Amino acid sequence: MPIYEKLMGNPFVDAGVSVICEWLEKLPQPEEITIEDLRQVVQEVVPLYCEYEYRAQIRFIFPNSTLTQHSKIQKGIQSLTEELKSEWLQQLDKITDLDDAGDCMGCGRRSVDFRLKKTEVPLTGSGSLRNFFPLFAEGSGYCAACALAIQFAPLGFVRSGGKFLALHSNSWKAINYWTRTCIADIRSRGSRNEFTGFFDPKESKAQNALFYMVRKMVEYEADRSTENITMQVYSFSNDNRKAELDMYHLPARVFNFLRFVQRAQYAKNWYLIVRSGYRRQTRKGFQDIDLKNKNPAEVYQKSTNLVYNNLLEDKSILGFFFDRTARKTRSNWELLSLYLKEVRKMELTQLEKIKQVGDLIAKSIQESESDKRLKQLEMAKSYGECRNILRYVIRDRIQQGAPEPLFSIDDYMEHLFPASDNLDLTPWRETRDLLLFRIYEKLHKWLKEKGHVDFDDNTSETDDNNEEEN
Numbered sequence: 001m002p003i004y005e006k007l008m009g010n011p012f013v014d015a016g017v018s019v020i021c022e023w024l025e026k027l028p029q030p031e032e033i034t035i036e037d038l039r040q041v042v043q044e045v046v047p048l049y050c051e052y053e054y055r056a057q058i059r060f061i062f063p064n065s066t067l068t069q070h071s072k073i074q075k076g077i078q079s080l081t082e083e084l085k086s087e088w089l090q091q092l093d094k095i096t097d098l099d100d101a102g103d104c105m106g107c108g109r110r111s112v113d114f115r116l117k118k119t120e121v122p123l124t125g126s127g128s129l130r131n132f133f134p135l136f137a138e139g140s141g142y143c144a145a146c147a148l149a150i151q152f153a154p155l156g157f158v159r160s161g162g163k164f165l166a167l168h169s170n171s172w173k174a175i176n177y178w179t180r181t182c183i184a185d186i187r188s189r190g191s192r193n194e195f196t197g198f199f200d201p202k203e204s205k206a207q208n209a210l211f212y213m214v215r216k217m218v219e220y221e222a223d224r225s226t227e228n229i230t231m232q233v234y235s236f237s238n239d240n241r242k243a244e245l246d247m248y249h250l251p252a253r254v255f256n257f258l259r260f261v262q263r264a265q266y267a268k269n270w271y272l273i274v275r276s277g278y279r280r281q282t283r284k285g286f287q288d289i290d291l292k293n294k295n296p297a298e299v300y301q302k303s304t305n306l307v308y309n310n311l312l313e314d315k316s317i318l319g320f321f322f323d324r325t326a327r328k329t330r331s332n333w334e335l336l337s338l339y340l341k342e343v344r345k346m347e348l349t350q351l352e353k354i355k356q357v358g359d360l361i362a363k364s365i366q367e368s369e370s371d372k373r374l375k376q377l378e379m380a381k382s383y384g385e386c387r388n389i390l391r392y393v394i395r396d397r398i399q400q401g402a403p404e405p406l407f408s409i410d411d412y413m414e415h416l417f418p419a420s421d422n423l424d425l426t427p428w429r430e431t432r433d434l435l436l437f438r439i440y441e442k443l444h445k446w447l448k449e450k451g452h453v454d455f456d457d458n459t460s461e462t463d464d465n466n467e468e469e470n
């Protein structure tokens with residue numbers, strides 16, 4: 001039996017095992033890790049942890065640990081390094097192979113060797129408050145192998161906004177790619193003698209840091225994977241004064257969609273969409289950002305992004321695919337329908353029907369030589385109003401001598417405005433926005449030439465090449 005396995009189920013243990021695998025040059029699988037490997041990792045990681053910045057940060061992960069004790073630091077870094085090394089190397093003697101069952105909270109496959117508290121395991125109570133623990137014990141029970149793995153986990157944490165992000169996933173590969181991103185950066189800084197602490201992508205919002213990591217993970221995948229990856233990201237601080245925890249869930253359908261948007265043909269437009277989501281959070285709510293005389297990258301790193309937040313909260317991001325003020329889209333129909341299919345699970349036939357109706361309305365508007373109907377559609381505030389405007393368009397088209405109807409009754413009931421038990425929930429707004437998107441995509445140039453666009457700052461320029469394909 002091996003010492004470790006993939007995905008043993010405890011986020012901190014899995015993170016630690018992933019660090020061991022990524023730290024060793026031979027990149028072993030968890031099942032291949034040996035005691036000698038662990039000895040090597042201890043020998044290499046302890047001196048790193050003893051560097052000033054790492055010690056300063058570890059206080060928020062393992063408070064009161066040997067690394068943070070003033071009396072021990074005072075004796076000098078050499079002595080601190082030796083003491084921690086011997087502390088961890090002693091644990092090696094206790095490590096046994098996985099068994100069939102056991103009461104360890106990390107693996108459930110070995111018996112407990114230690115009762116650990118918040119000094120050794122983040123977000124575990126302090127031992128004195130026994131009601132935090134099962135059976136009023138002082139601390140939680142872990143085996144020596146899991147306890148040691150957890151000590152390495154911080155090398156796979158991401159710093160963001162004064163907290164640390166830890167990933168847990170159904171995919172071992174995903175955990176590895178996340179860890180690899182962190183360790184590659186730590187090593188690269190180390191080679192320049194920059195011991196500035198654990199990985200920090202300089203994103204102060206946890207949600208933005210999470211999406212930064214997904215970008216990196218998809219790069220590592222290099223288009224090869226079709227695995228369904230879900231991610232749970234824990235944003236925590238284990239500070240002595242205040243322990244905090246936020247959780248974010250990224251479903252597989254969103255991860256799959258993010259794989260697509262990074263491809264060359266979508267990346268530029270996806271960036272425009274993401275950029276349109278940045279807001280400043282104030283006491284009055286979210287406000288638009290004024291970038292005048294500022295470095296956009298620096299401003300974005302401190303801002304909330306509603307595109308990211310909505311994706312994590314399972315809310316629609318349709319509104320970010322176009323700019324109403326400029327009557328312009330930020331992507332082509334292809335990227336939008338990819339989002340609707342992958343993330344919103346919309347049927348292809350429904351999408352095609354809405355696209356077709358959008359095309360016909362666009363044609364009718366253009367023939368009318370006026371943006372009156374477009375304005376009405378933009379201003380519609382209820383399902384009733386929206387329906388009336390479509391009725392006007394049907395009338396316009398009859399006057400224009402259009403050969404076919406705008407849509408059949410079946411299309412209307414099944415695809416445009418499918419019935420809902422609750423009238424308030426009829427997703428008319430989504431259909432209206434999709435129609436607007438398609439009309440803007442078709443007519444933006446024409447609307448601009450005719451003076452029907454009041455404001456267009458060119459920041460949401462779409463890729464002209466993409467328009468041809470539709």
Ligand SMILES: [Zn+2]
Pocket residue numbers: 104105106107108109110142143144145146147
């Ligand atoms: Zn264990």
